[in-house]
Structure formats: C-alpha cells, structure tokens
Amino acid sequence: MASIGWVLLLFLAHLHTLLSTSIAHHAIGGNLTHHPVPFLCHPDQAKALLQLKKSFSFSRSTTRLSSWRNGSDCCLWEGVACDVSSGYVTVLDLNNRGLYSHGLDPALFNLRSLRRLDPSMNDIGGNIPPGFERFAFLTHLNLSNLGLYGEIPIGISKLVSLFSLDLSSHLDNQYICDPGPNNYIGAKYLYKSSSLDTLVANLSNLRELYLDSVDLSCSGEEWGIALARSVPFLEVLSLAYCGLHAPIHKSLSRFGSLIVVNLQGNIFMAPGLFPVFFMDLINLTTLQLPSANLEGSFPPRSFQSKNLRVLDLSDNPYLSGHFPDFSDTSSLEILRLERTNFSYARPMSSSNFKSLKNLSLDGNLSVDFLSSFGGLGSLCQLDLALVDSVSELGSIFSWIGHHKSLTSLKLFGCNFSGITPTLLVSNFKTLKSLRMVSCKLPRLVLHSVGNLVGLQTLEMTGCTTYGSMPSSIGNLTNLRNLCINHCGFLGPMPAAIGKLTNLRNMYINDFGFSGPIPDAIGNLTNLNAITIIRDPGDQVSGSSIPYAIGQLSELEWLVLQHCKFSGSIPTSIGNLTQLMMLDLSENSLSGEIPSSIFNLSVLHYLDLSSNKLSGPIQGFDNKVNSQLETVRLRNNTLSGEIPPSIFSLPVLRILSLSDNQLSGPIQYDNTASQLKEVDLGYNALSGSIPEAIFQISSLEHIDVSSNNLTGSVDLSHFSRLTELTSLYLSHNKLHVTDDAADNPLAGVTKLGLASCNITRFPRLFMDLNLIWFLDLSCNKISGDIPNWIWASWRNSIVYLNLSDNMLTGMQLTSDVLPFANPLQVLDLSFNILSGRIHMPNLSADILNYSNNKFSSILPNWAFYLSETRYFSVSKNNINGHVPLSICSNSSWLQVLDLSYNNFSGSIPACLIENVPLMVLNLRENHFEEMLPSNITTRCALQTIHLHGNKIVGKLPRGLSNCSCLEVVDFGGNQIVDTFPSWLRGLPELSVLILRSNQLYGTIGDIVEDAESDECFPSLQIIDLSSNNFSGNLKPEWFKLLKSMMEEFNSPGKIITHDISSFATFYHDFTEITYKGTYVTFRNILTTLTAIDFSNNRLEGTIPETFGRLVSLLMMNMSHNSFTGKIPAQLGSMADLESLDLSCNQLSGEIPQELTDLTFLGVLNLSNNDLVGEIPQANQFSTFNSSSFEGNAGLCGPPLSKSPCGATPNAGNIYKSSRHVDVALFLFVGLGFGIGFAAAIVAKWGRVGRWFTATGRAWRT
Template sequence: MNSLGTSSTTKDAEFDRLTSLTHLNLSNSGLDGQIPMGINKLINLVSLDLSKRYVNDNSDISFNESDDEIIFTGDSYNHLQESRLMSLVENLSNLKELYLDHVDMSTNVDDWCKTLAQSVPRLQVLSLDGCSLNTPIHHSLLRLHSLTVINLQSNPGIAVNLFPDFFMGFANLTVLRLSHNNLEGWFPDKFFQLKNLRILDLSFNMNLLGHLPKVPTSLETLRLEGTNFSYAKRISSSNFNMLKELGLEGKLISKDFLTSFGLIWSLCHLELLNSELLGDSGSNLLSWIGAHKNLTCLILSEFDFSSTKPSSISNFKNLRSLWLFGCNLTRPIMSAIGDLVDLQSLDMSNCNTYSSMPSSIGNLTNLKSLYINSPGFLGPMPAAIGNLKSLKSMVFSNCEFTGPMPSTIGNLTKLQTLEIAACRFSGPIPYSIGQLKELRALFIEGCNMSGRIPNSIVNMSKLIYLGLPANYLSGKIPARLFTLPALLFLDLFGNHFSGPIQEFDAVPSYLMSLQLTSNELTGEFPKSFFELTSLIALEIDLNNLAGSVDLSSFKRLKKLRDLNLSHNNLSVIMDDEGDNSSSTYLSELKELGLACCNITKFPSILTRLSDMSYLDLSCNKISGNIPKWIWEKWSSSVVHLNLSHNMLTSMEVASYLLPFNRHFETLDLSSNMLQGQIPIPNLSAEFLDYSHNAFSSILPNFTLYLSKTWYLSMSKNNISGNIPHSICNSSLLVLNLAHNNFSGPFPSCLMEQTYFRNILNLRGNHFEGMLPTNVTRCAFQTIDLNGNKIEGRLPRALGNCTYLEVLDLGNNKIADTFPSWLGSLSNLRVLVLRSNRLYGSIGYTFEDKSGDHFPNLQIIDLASNNFTGSLHPQWFEKFISMKKYNNTGETISHRHSISDGFYQDTVTISCKGFSMTFERILTTLTAIDLSDNALEGSIPESVGKLVSLHVLNLSHNAFSGRIPPQIGGITALESLDLSSNWISGEIPQELTNLTFLTVLNLSNNQLEGKIPESRQFATFENSSYEGNAGLCGDPLPKCASWSPPSAEPHVESSSEHVDIVMFLFVGVGFGVGFAVGILMKTSWINRWFHSAVSRQRT
C-alpha cells in the first residue's frame, strides 16, 4: 500500500516533472481534493491508479491473510474529486489501464463516455467503481475496442431504460462488473456467447430481467443476486465447468432447478440472497450445497434454519468462510457450526438467535476472523472464546451479552483487531486484555464498562487505534496513553474520566486524532497537547477544563484540521490580542468549535481560512454584525454553522438567500438580537433555527427552500402575516413557530398531512378557525397550539395519534365536552386544555373494564373551563403512572423521532397565583390542575393513591366535605391548592407527612379547628389559611381566644400572576422543593442547545 502521508494535498504534488513515467499507482495514499493537474502531462503513462480501494468495510484495521500484514486504512484512503475528466486524460493517449475507483465525479461536466473514447483509444482496463457518474452510459464507449475489463459498478447515474446491448461489441471482454446501477430491461441472451468472458457481475439491479441460457465455458464468476433473472429448464452444470464463484437469488432455487442444474465441481464460492423465498426447498438446498466438496465460501441471507437438522451442517466440513446474514438460527444449529473446525472466517450479521452462544464456538481453533452483529445472543460471552488462539480479528456488535467480559480474551495472543460495541457487559475491562501484544486496534463502545483503564493497556506497544467511547469508565486518564509509540487514534468520548490531565513528554508521538469529548475532566488545558505535532483532530469539548487557552499556542500543530474546545470553563485568547496576529498558524483548519469560550468577537484567523466546513461559536459574547466573509469565503464548503446565544444584531448580506452549497446542513442563529428579514439558505438545509431573536419578516416564498429541511424553528420573534399553504408540502419533522404574530385561518393541512411530522408548535400566535376533522396517518408526538383563537370542537381523529405524548390546546375558544376518548392514547403524558369553553362532566365510563384510561398521563390541566358535576370516587384511579414512583429525572423523550435533543417541550402550570413555565418536561413532573371550574361534591379519597404527584390544584370550585386524609400519603407532593371551595372540618393531621410541601393554600373555605404544628406546617404564612374563620393556631391567633364564627361567603383571592421559568427537583430532606434553574442546549452533533428563559404575563 502506498503512503504519501495522511494529510497529503494534491496541489503540492509536482508530477509534471516525471514525463518518462509509465506506471503510476497512488491508490490509498491519503490524497485529498482535486486530482493533480500535473498528471495530465505524463504523456507516456500506460497505467494510472488513483483509487480509494476499501480493504475491509468492517474495520479501519485490515488483515491481509496472505502475508500476515496488518494495514491501517482509516485515514490513508484517497478523497479525490474530478470535475473535468477531459483535463485529466486528454494527453494520455498511451494509457491502457485506468483505475479511478471512488474518485468523486459527481460534478464532472464532461460526457465521460465520449471523453474516454476520444482521449484514450488504447484503453484495455477501465475501472470507475463508485464514482458517482451522472450521465448515462453511451455507445461511443464502443470505440474503445481494446477493452477487456469494464468495472462500472455502483454508479446508478449511468442507468438507461434498456440494458445497453452494445457491450456485446467488445469481442475481447473478459470482465464486466455492472452491479448496483439500477439497470433495467432485458439482459440479452447473446451476451453469454462472448467466448472470453470470465467475470460477469450484474448483481443488485432489481429491475434487470433475463434468464440463464447456455453460458461460455470460460465463465469463472457469475453474480446475479438482487436481479430478476429466471433459469432455462434445460440448463445444466456442464455449462459451468469452470465456474468458481456463483451468486443467485433465492427465488431461483427450487427442486427442479437443483435437479436440472446438478453439481458444479469447480465451485468454490456460493452466495444466495433472499433465501427466505425457498420455502420447502430449504432442506434440498442444503443437501445440494453440501455435495460441493470444493466449496470453501458460503454466503446465505434470510435463510430459515429453524426446521433444519443440525446434521445438515455437517456436510460443510470443507468450508473456510461462512457468512450468514439475517438468518434464523437455533441453538442446535449454532452448536453444529462449532463443529466446522476448518473455518477461518465466520460472519453472522442481523441473525435471529435468542439464545446464549454455545461454548462449541471454542472448537473453531483455526478461525482467523470472527464477526458477529446480531442482537439475539443472550447471557454471558462464553469463556471458550479464549480457545480461538488463531484469531486475528474479532468483532462483536449489538449483541446482548451480559455479565463481565471474560478474562480468557487475554488468551487470543495473535489478535490484531478487537472490536466490541453495543453489548450489555458489566464490570471493568479485563486486565488480561493487556496480554494482546499484537493488537493494533482495540475498540470497546457502549458496553457499560466501568472502573479505570487497566494499566496493562499502556504496555501495548503496537496499538494503533484505541477507542473506549460511551462507557462508564472513570478515574484519571493514564498519561502514558498519549505517548504509546504506535498510537494514531485515541477515542475516550462519553465516559466519566475526571481530574486534571497530567503533563507528559510528547516526543516522539504520532497521535493523529484525540477525542476526549463529554467527560468530567478538570484543571487547565494541558500544555503537552501543544507538542502533539501530528494531530489532525483534537476534541475536548463538554468537560470542566478551566483557565485560558491562546489560539497561537497551537502554532506547532500544522496539520490540525479539527479543533473543538467548546463547553468547558475556558477563556480562549484571540490571536489578534497578542503578538501573532500576522502568523498563519491553524492554516489547515476545517472544523472549529469554540462554544462557551468567553470570546467577544469573531477570531481573525477565520478570515484566512477558505474551506471551513464546521464552525460553532455559540454561547459567547460576540456582538455586532455577522461578517459577510462567512457567506463569501465558505459558501462552497461550510456544512454546519452555529452562531446561537450571542449578542449579534445584524448580518452583512447581499441577499437574504444565503449562497450555500448543496451539502450545507445546519444553520443556527437562535438566541441573538437579530432583526429584519430571516435569511434562508438558497439550497435546502436540514436544520434551521432562528428562534429567540427580533426578526420581523421572512421571504413570502420561503417554503421553496425547505425541500430537505426536517427542523425549522422561528419561535419567539415578531413575524406576522399568514403561513403560506405551501409549507404543507415540506418534509418537516419539527415545525416551531411559537410566540410570533402569525394570524389568519389555522392551516389545517399541517395536521391533515401528518404521516411524517412529529412536532407542531404554533403556540402564542393569533390563528383562528377550527381544527381539521380528517387527521389521518398521524405521526404527531407533540401538538402545541396554546394561546391562539381556535374554536369549535376537538377533532375525534386525534384519537388516531397513537404516538402523541404532548397535547396542549390551552387558552383558546374550543367548545366541547371532556375528551375521554383520548384516554386510549397510551403514550400521552401531557394534556393541557385550560382556559377554553369546555363543559359538562369530566368523568369516564367506569363500567368499561376493558382497559386503562390515560395510563401514562403525568400532567393534566383542565383549569378555567365550565366543567360541572362531581368527580367519581375512582376518578384518580385511572392515572396509572402517577401511582408509581419515578425518580429517574429523565426528560420526556420522543422515542420515535430524531427530533429529541433539538426540540424540548414546554408546559405552563399554575400554582398559588404563579404561572410556572417548564422549558423541559421531566418524567418526574406530575401535576393535576382542575381549578376555576364549577366542580362540586367531595374530593375523592382515591387521590391519595397518586404517590408520585407533585402539584394538585383544585381551587376555585365548589368542592365540599372534608379534606381526604389520604392526601397525606402523597409524600412527593410539593404544591397543594384547595382554596376557594366549600371544604369544611379540620385539617387532617396526616398532611404533616408531606415533608416536601412548599406551597399550601387552604384559604377561603370553611375549615375549623387547630392548624397542625409539626414539620412543614411551621413554614406556612397567614395567607395559606385566611378566609377560614374557624381556624386557629400558629400562624393565626391562638386557639384559646378562638370562638366559632358565622359563615361567610367566598372571597376570591386576587394575586398577581408572574411567569417564572422553573425546574422541578425532587430532593431528599426537609424543605426541598421547586428550584430555579436555567437550562442549556448546545449544538448539532452530540451537543445540546441553550434553552431560553421566557417571561410572559398571563
């Protein structure tokens, strides 16, 4: 394999000096960018190879069995592009071999067929695998009459309606690879008459038709899986006496086919796709396969082994490679596979097993490669895995292993690649793993590993890649990890490593990528990092580092492309504040994250960078204009731009259509002070957030630029007017236009066409009209229309929204009865219907015992309506989730949506005159508000079963009778408001058990007797009891001077409603209740955004 260095750039190469060169092979040389122009001056070239050739798709470390060589391929691939094929080949008339596999030609403006036919007439080998060619294949290619090898696979842009039969004109053709090209039509039978044809690969062209006629005896490889071929009944294996590799669709296989086809004695490699279509022919197939004694590689997909006898597997004794994809495997079959002792490669991906892995796998002592990606393996990983002492590559992914990782892994002393991901282990990483002295790649991700990094790992001198992300590892990071002699990549993302990073001697160090994001690291930024001169990527965001970092300190890191210091406690010193303003350090930078780094202006180094793809300057103190050079210099390169949570006031733009490239994904300008018209990328971005600004308008036709947008938020601006109906044609998953001045009829289409939309938030606008009745294919998880002018009835079709978690229609003009029919929505957690014109009772049909009503509801707010009647004694019984303790403190998550992490639901509840807005709803927050209605009768005793309830507001009704003593069993209760009713009797002593109670309002009732004195009651003031002339005791007058009063009418208490954003913490001990907290969210990949704290008078 070649190596010109992993940061090689093609502009530096001076190939035009090598004019006598005949063979140039730069495949996998780490080249990046445009193909060097100098190559087109090598007029004597006979062979040119600039390919990116994937050695192993499963790992960045590949194993070459022929020479026992391990190759690191992850960053040595070429990443080349070519927009003018003619410029490359116009002078290469002597070229006979051209390999440009995976060179990006998506922007090529030349007709590639005509260009090649004109420029390289002597061409014999043409390989353009995966080049994103975008013009159809043309018969002009036939002018290259010397072609013997054509590889055009994985270029769907070359497809034509009919299969190009001119390929039959290549009389000398030996290899034709056209897989994955969306080819259609009938494949001509005459093609099989090409006498020199050795390899024919037409696989994965689903609409390509044909059948297997008599084929040339020279054929060695035939790949037809993933096509629509049939077979001729007269076909015989005698036509395939040279065939070594065969790939077929399962639907071709039948008993007749196997009988007529016979045995292919030369067959070594067999692949059968979609074998679930075999039906009863499955057992016949296994017998037919087993009869091929020279078969060494078998690939089966979607095969059902559930009715297969284990003895059928015993016929595969000669197999060296067995790959099973999406198969149903039983434990006996798994055990039988363990008897195939000559296996060298075993791959089981996406198989259904649902059993433990048998210890017989330890019999495969000749196994060199083991790859298992199947979620059905239960129980512990067998210790017998340590018997596989020939293993050089072992990968377990998405398995469900539990218990500790077996220490016998340390016996696999020849292992060079070990990858274990998304398993359910417990306990530490085995110390014995340090015995794997030949290991080049160690990757353990998301496996619940805990404890410290074993000291034995720091002695693994051949380790190239060490990745332990998304575990629960803790303690200090061993300083020796940074100086392992061969280490190129270190990834410790998402653990609990803590303490300062110890300084170390960085010479020599070849470390290229250092990922320490999302840990608990403290102390100052280590100066040793400034000496890691080979670094290309350094990410240490989302930690607790403190102190200052001068950007000029990175001047020795000349290869650095990715730097992320975001979300620490760092203060970044800008380059133009020191003596280095004229230097060109960080000149290769492509990605920069400086969120929450206390910077006050745009770093001047950005003006020198022309190819930035990622910039995050959010959560700083940058004020003034967004400079125009952002749009001018990076329009063709930037993918992610986050300038949110600053103090920006304006933008320097020539047009409010921003000139970004087609790869642009994210624009976040939220939480600034930007005014005027909202800017829109001229080519659709995926994520757009303009919330919390002072924008006042948007392009009338802005919906034309949302074709790829899934997230759009313009909440909390000053935008007015109607929403164009065309917005309904977008593919938005999240639409948040809350708290603006939009008006006009409610856009019904936003709810009628909902099979893809997850979040609809139009809260706090001026929409009028009624909700649509034909809500079909509903995928909503949040509908928030609070604070509009919507009237009419609640559409019964909302009962079809089975994913719905939050429904907030409060503060509208809806006139209807209580929607008990929503009770069947098992995912519904928040129901807010306050301040409407709802009427009637709020009971259920309790005679219906068929199922639960609102089983997961945690917030129900029906305040300020016209509900009447009494509550059924079992009314509170239906809230199943409130009857259970929930101390997880998790946020309501949209499990069926990728919107979670970017959108947070908001709910406002009332407590003692305060309107409290929760910007993020925790699963621990439970509340019932039935205040300000005309409910009567006694309060049901069943309320005492809601042990996880935090807020109960039944004020301003006509409830009578006594306070249920069972309320004292709601030990989580923090706010209780029963004011302004006709409740009588004494305050139950059981209420003193409410040690978390911080808000109590029993005013304006007919209570009497002595106020309880113990615990929480000692903290409440007169206002909690006023209007009950019969009450006495602290803080009211002592009971000795008390005399029974005459009944007085209710006096409605008027208190100012102050909107405060609060966060509910359920603590331990006396007086722990509501605590104010400002929430934070950050940006796009693994970063949260700052949420805004809003104040709104209700």
C-alpha cells in the same frame, strides 16, 4: 506491478562484474539474493540505507533487514542492487517487509541513482514527502499500500523516465462482511491529486498506471483526454475507486496497446453507454467496469481479443442486453455480470469455457442456460442471484453438484423453502466457501448447513431465518471465516461456537441476539478478528465482556458495539499484544479505563466512546503507543486533566474526548504533530487555547466548544492551518476578533462562534466562499444583517444561526432570501428584527423567526414550506390568517409554532388531521370556530397547544386516534363539552390542560366502563380548573392514575418527543396555578405531577384514595363545595409540595398526618369550616396565618388573635391571580424542597439533562 525491464537492467549490471545474482520479481513474492563479492557499495549509499533502517520498526522478527550491517557491502543487502561501475544503489525493493515508521526518512532521497523504488505494502505513516524529483533515473515507483497520505507531490510528475507508477491503496479484505471504520485504515482516499492532467503531463514513457483509491474527483470532465494526450503508450490503466465524475471518454480508444483496464467503483460517474471501443482492443486481457454507471443496451458484437481473461460488468443495473459474445472464450477465466439487466433466455453460442474459474450471474436463470456453458471443469467460484423458483433452484443445485472443482458459492435472493437437507448437503459437499445473501432459510436448511464440514467460510447476510442459531454450527470445525449479518436470529449465541477452534474471523451484526457472549469464545485461540454488533435501540442491559476474551492471543481486531455490556473493561484485554483495533463503543461499561490497554504496543485504533467510563485518562506513552492513530473516548464521564502525553503520540491523527468532565488547561506543545481532528468540546477545560495548536498544519477539524476557555483569539492565528475545514469555538469565555489582513479561514466550511463576545460581523466573512455551516448565535452583534451575507454565501450556506443577538434589520429589497441551495437551518430568533418576515426561496428544514418584532408575513408563506419540518414565528406581532395552501405545500411539516401572535380565523383542518405534524402550537392567538374532527389513526400529533384562543364547540373525539399524544392544552377557550373520558386509552398522554372553558358534568365516570382497567396510564398533570364540573369525585378513579404512584413514576426524565433533530429549537411547556399564580414550566419532567380541579362546583368528600398518589407534587381543590373532613390519607403523599384546599366547606380538625409532608412548601386551608388546634410539627411551624384564616373554629399559632377555645373573628382572604414566567428553577419552602422543577433550556439540551439528573438531589 512493474514489467520485466528492471530485471534485465540488474542482470546486465551483475553480468558485467561476473556476479551471480538472483532477483525475483516482487509480484512473485521473491527477495533479492546475492553471493559474496568485493565491496561495490558507495559509502554514502550505505550510510543513507542504515539511516533509513534506523527509522523503521519491524512488525515481524523475520524481516528485520538483518543483512543491513555496518561494515558490509550494501550491494549485497536484502532488497538492494547497485550499479557495478559506480557503487550507487539502483534498486531498493522493500515490498511487504513488515516495516513501520512515522514517515519516509529524508535519507531515502540521497539514493539519487535509484531506478526502481518499491517500499509498498508496509506501514509508513505521515504525509507523502516532497523530493521525488531527485530520482532523475527512476523507471519504476511503487508507493502503494504504504500508509502515506496527502497531495501527490509535484516532483513525481517530473520523473520523465517512469515506466510504471503505482500509488494505489487497497482495503484489507481479511475481515469479511465489514472492512472496518474508515478512520482505522485512514481516510477513504489516502493520496489525492488536484489535477490528473498535471500529474501525467510529462510521463510520456509510462506504460503502467495504478491510481486505485487516489482522489481524482477534482480532475474534471476531461480525465480521459488528459491521459490519451500525455501517456499514449499506456498498457495498464487502473483507476478504481477514484471518485471520477465524467463518463468514460472515447479518447481512450487511442490506447491501442491497452492490456488491462480497471475503472471499477467510480459510482459518481455520469451515466453513459458501454464504451464499444474496448471490444476492438486486440491485446485486452482484463476489463473491469463494475459500478461505472453504465446504461443502455450492451453492443451485440464480439470482443476481438482472443486473450480476454477477465470481464467484469457487475453492479451496473441499467445495463441490458443479451449475454456478451466472444470471438474466443477459451482463455476467459473470470466473468462477472451480477446486478445487471442482461437476458439469459438464449443458450451460449460457444461452450468452450474450459478456463472459466469465476462465474457470476443473476436474473431469470435456468438450468438449461447454465448447461450451455459446457463442462466448466475449471470452475472454482460461482455467484448466482434471484433464483426464487424452488423447482428451478433444486435443478440448479443438482447442476452445481456436477462441478467437482467448485469450492466457492454465493447465492443472492434465493428461496430455500422446499429444498430438502439431503439435496443441499449432497450437492454442496465440495464447498469451502458458502455465502447466502437475502435468502429465505428454513430451520431445516440451517441445521443441514452444519453438515458441510469442509466449509472454511460461511456468510449469511440479510437472510430470513427462524428462531435461534442452530447449535449444529459447532460441527464446522474447519471454519476460518464466519459472518452473520442482519439475519434476525433470536436468543443467545450457541455455546457450540466455542468448537470452531480454527476460526480466524468472526463478524456478527444481528439485532436478535441476546444474552451474554459464551465464555467458550475463549477457546477460539486462532481468532484474528471479532466484530459483534447488536441492536442500538435495545434497552435491555447486557452482561459483562467475557474475561476469557483475553486468551485470544492472536487477536488483531476487536469490535464489540451496541452490545449493552455493563461492568468494567476486563484487564485481560491487555494480554492481546497483537491487537491493532479496539472498539468497545456504545455500551454501558463503567469504571476506569484499565492501564493494561495503554500497554498494547501495536494498537492503531482505540474507541471507547459512549459508555459510562469514569476516572482520569491514564498517561499515554509515545514509545509504547507509537502506532496509535485514533483515540475516541467521547461521551463518558472521564474527569481530571487531559494528560499532555496524549498529544505527543507520534502518529496520532484523530483525538475525540468530547462530552466528558475533563478539566484543567490544554497542555499542548507538540508542533510536529500529525493531528487531523481534535474534538475536546463539552467538557470543563479552562485556560487559553495553546499557541502550539495554531502551528499544526495538518489540522482539519478543531472543536473546543462548550468549555471554560478564556482569553482573546484572533482568527488570524489560524492562518497556518491550510487544511482546516471545521472550527468550533462556541460557548466558552473567549473574545474572538478578526484583525487579519487576509483571510485565514478561506477553506473553512463549518464555523461555530456562538457566545464568543463578537460585536460585529467579522470582515473576513466576506470571503468565506465555501462556508455551509455558520453559528454566530448568542453574541452581541447589533444593527442590520449586511447584504453581502446573502450575496457571498448564497451558493454555499445551508446552516445559518444568528439567534440571540441584537439584530434589527436585513438590508434586503426582496421579501425572499436568495439562497441557491435548500437550507437545513435558518435561525433568526431572539433578535429585534421587525417588518415583514423574509422567507428563503428554496425552503429550509428548520426555520425559526421566533421572539422578534416582526409584524407581518407573506400572504402565501405556506408556499415556502414545501420541505420544511420545523417552522416557528412564535412571540411576534403577526396578524392574518393561516392560508389553506399550508395543507398542500407543507407535507413534511412536523413542528408548527405560531404561538403568541395575532393570527385569527379558523384553524385549517389539515393541521390536526394531517399525518406528519407532531407538534402544533397555536396558543395565545385569536383563532375561532370549531375544531376539525376527522382525525384518523394515522394522526402523528404528540403535542397540541391551543390555549388562549376563541375555540368553540366540542373537543374532537378523533383525538383518541392520536396514539402518540403526550401534551394536550385546550385551556382558555370557549369549549362546551363533558370530561373527555374517551382519551383514557392514550398510552403516552402526560399533560391534559382544559381549564377556563365551559366544561360540565362529572369527573371520573369512566370507572363504570368495562374497558377502563387501564386509563390515563401516563397522566401526570391534569388541570380542569375554572370550568363547570359538578357532582362527586369517584374514589375508584384515582386508583387508576398509576403514573402518580411511586412504584410507577419513573425518576426525573424530561418528557421527550421523537423530534430530536429540533432539540435546540422547540421547548415544550405547560402552566399550572401555584399559590394563586400561573407558573410556566418549561421542559416537563416526569417527576412533575399535579392535579388542579379548582374553581368548579364539585361537592361531596375528598376521596381518601388521593392518598395513593404518593408521587403527586401539587394538589389544588380550592373554590369548590367539598364537605366532610380532610382525609388523613393525604399524609401519605410524601412528595407533596403544594396543597390548596381553600374556599370549600371542609370541616373537622386538620389531620395530624399532614405534618408528615416534609416537602410541603405551600399550604392553603383558608376559608373552610375547620376546627381545633393547628398542628405545629415539621412544616406546619413555617406557614403563616394566611394558610388558615377564614376557619372560625381553628386556633393556635400562627393565628395570633385568639387562643384555642376562644371565638375568633375571621374574614375571608382573596388574592387575585397573576402570571409569572418562571426561569430556571423555582425554589420554595425555605430548604424543605425545591418546589416545582422548571427549566427553560432545550428539551434534549446538555443543561436540560443536568437539571433532570440533579433535580431530586436538591431536595435532600
């Protein structure tokens, strides 16, 4: 973007030596060409240039700088010009030569006579180096789109002769719809400047300044003043997408020579009025202010410039007024006003828009207004929005058809209902590009698009469509770009896509597509880019990736996300030798990673995360994979050691291998690495953290948490990592110390040091002024929380976890925690804190004070829950009532856990009736009175625990409206009611605990209801023990409990709630009587099935239909009045582990079929009227006499006091109940089964998932 000054400079130099040189400006696309002349080149200059060439790789065979040969005159080399008197190089123009390297070679800085330096539009990675101050004569510097990153070196600000400076970065727009992951193209901001004022302070000769996408967010409120003061002769100002915060300052009015102004994309600019002074710049040709947060009324005056060619005010929705006025419209080429609030009620004052090529408007458009523009004979591109009137749209389409030069049309928010296919085709036949966004597209209209055979680009984004994609798309054989984005197409992709053989770019992000990708995609051999993304929530397994995809030899970009692909990755992908981007994440791919992928020599970005890939990671080659910048393989089942070669990749910046099964040491010794992010968490890595990691100055993020790393780590080791912002060392076997005299973590914002054997708060924490995430849980910190924590971090902290320590106090004089920002998480659980609970003054998303010794809480504690979703004070000693203010101040509350305290009084009705609450746990308190009953269908409850209170009255019938209910526990109260058959329709109800109340009547009457075909479809635990139920059990009722039948019971998964953000905080649980003991089961598995009807007054026979419940693990019918024989069908309950039929009036012999229960670990048939010999096969030989005592007619082992045929003296045996809180797993049966799986880990936690997957394996 330089001026013609450098051309004149070269012309005079070559004229002096009578050389004939043709120099073409790089903006026109030419190269520097020379005729043979005597050697002028200084030998040192040739040496530096050859060294520079040696550092390059070449992506194109046509640009290998073949003229750069030793023994020839470097002044005649491609892109080089010299001073004729000295032989020193003055111009080096390598723009867009297809060069690739790992950084700028230092040899460049030996060319100290350079006046023009332009290596732009190449792929030079690494940090922008220092040394530019050596170019004292430089007038033009262009480092744009070079791939360099980092802080702009201070040396550039010392180039006082600079006329043009270009450090801009532009996204590659070759991939329609989606620019791709930021990590592929690098960070959003490649260059950054801490102070624009400092950068330009000495550049008073500057005429052109291009800093697009340079991070200027720290430039403060006076960036405009700084420019006006330092560069008064500026003609071109381009600061697009720079993160500017302050509005456009009036000081820019001093730039009377401004020709081009581009400030687009600074979306964080403070709102401001349109800068009217821009209308007075008579030389202005380009004004681009989209997304600049402009508001208010547009000035009702004319632009004074008669040469204005570009005016772009789009994406300023609060900018209003009439259509802009111009003193002369004849030169206007681009006019963009979409997504503004301009009025188009009156026609144009001028119709001389003869040069207009690009027009973009939205709002209440009419064909009369468009006609007032005149002929628009040059119009090539037209964007129209929000034309909802079908009649007006038809007229506008006819107006469009009169503009024969129009090739590109974009329509936003238009309703095509009523538009005939003929009208569409006849008026759009000249189009090469058609983009439709948020439009209503009837089926016939979609079919007719297939008749626009001249189309080269077709985009449909956010449109309302009907049915499948029409096969007529195959008619568009000239199509180069296809984008289908969130349009709701259903069914498979049509095989007709295989006819689009000229297609270059295909982007399909549509949740409705299903089925395989057609093999015909292999016909699209001209494709450069494919992106296919489907519904991430779709659980339907997909097909495999077509092997034919390996035929697309021109492919550079391949993204197949959320497509539910299964099977292995096809080895044919290794044929895609031009591939730079490969993303197959979020699928179900299995097997090993094909070695052919590691042979893709130009690959920049590799993401295979969140699949089911296994086996070792193949060795990377630092020569073959020399361009690889990002490797993401997280969340698979990869095993073995991390290959050391992966750390030697020369430009690797992001490495993510977390959530696998990798083991062994971290073998890393590359101190010259450019790594920015290393994520190795949640593996089984061992050994110490390599010393070399502490030398990588570019590192910003380190995560090695949840491994088996050992050794001592002093935080001073991180002192050289000046860019470090995130450090996670949690849950290893490390001993973290802090002997540093200074603060090596001054820039850290996220710090995870859980389970690091820390015994006190590190001293350096006093200076962590930027910290917002801190996890010190599971350490050995004792004593008080120091008061400097609340003072030092009040302005930054939003996540603070101090749980699982030995903290006793908080050193606070106030009951309110003085945080300056709302918290995400405050977790003080599992300590020894006492006294009153301190509440944060600005609320928090998650508050956890559970498992302490707190004795009180602020009377108005609900006032501090205005934005809280999770609140727990479980297992403390808190007295008092729940304030009614919780109904008005806790509208976001989803989990409320007050269990195991001394709360009393009534339960506020809103806690059960309110919409957002998902989990209500009030168990083991002293709540009284009746439960609220006004529960509507808006109920969101998933779990309700009221066990162990003093609730009276009836069960609220409105609970049947809580369609998401999974766990109901009202046990241990004083409820008087009948069996809640009205809960039968709840589709998710899994646990129903009503024991120890005063319930009466019969169980199972719902079979008489005509609507009972589907009842309790998910029920797996039902406990009605210790009530007053009577009568017979209905055999038909047990036929309906499908979740306890093998063919319906899913394999062991944890019952989960839709509260995943609280995964590590909330533990759901239940209690079941097991062998006379209450057992607490935490994280209820879907394989845990139990029925407990004990201690009632049930009578009659035990239904034979119990035998259908083949997945039942525990059955307790003790202490009733059952008669008759033990059903032989119980022997079909193959998973049964505990059977208690004691204290009834059962008679007859023990069925031999019960010996088939090979997992049976607990059996109690005592105190009945059973007779005959006790079976001895399988499990029965392991049970002791207590299982059979109290049956006068039984004989044989293990009853030793009387042989079969004698009359024994039997006595009743009674064992009192006791309570045991089971930790981890309860193993019973001496190898015959695992008993009941019970875990105390987090419901969605990593260990919980392991227990779930392996629980059944333990039993075999």
